[in-house]
Ligand SMILES: [Zn+2]
């Protein structure tokens with residue numbers, strides 16, 4: 001539980017029946033080597049989803065440790081939350097903002113050790129981030145207990161193995177994104193972000209776009225990577 005901050009007892013009567021995720025107000029953010037540190041607040045307000053798209057898989061391959069980031073079907077669990085819930089307490093010297101294509105999501109990661117931090121839209125007025133659990137210290141508490149159950153499974157056609165996982169929850173996810181970004185826009189919360197300069201809207205670190213030749217190599221690695229779930233035996 002060392003990575004978690006709990007609500008003070010005067011705010012909530014402690015009870016062994018209280019689910020952990022309703023009492024946790026903050027979760028420590030830390031890259032694998034510790035160079036980048038920070039905090040994610042309001043974990044229970046996040047919207048957990050799983051994305052199987054080949055770009056998320058390609059990104060994991062690009063960072064060099066796909067087995068540590070992807071599940072056995074090639075899925076990336078992502079915790080969608082407001083950018084204002086994220087703050088950094090360390091230098092951002094090794095923070096990288098990367099785009100796989102000229103128009104894709106901005107993917108933020110720690111160059112020091114290859115830890116994915118999260119993905120944001122390029123437009124800072126759409127103020128949400130899909131956080132990568134890899135950078136969060138949950139103190140051993142399961143993600144579902146802290147953030148709630150997964151609510152959407154996306155791009156399942158790119159998942160490894162057969163049958164493909166069933167896609168679900170997309171409408172609910174789009175509504176969550178719409179409501180969250182609209183609220184942040186209306187109440188000015190979108191200006192409280194550690195990822196973009198409040199005045200110019202530019203990313204706080206230099207943007208890197210993956211060279212097309214490098215992307216081709218990465219995506220080939222994704223397609224050639226072993227099917228992680230054994231296919232059902234044929235015949236007999
Ligand atoms: Zn690091």
Ligand SMILES: [Zn+2]
Pocket residue numbers: 051052053054055056057155
């Ligand atoms: Zn994806």
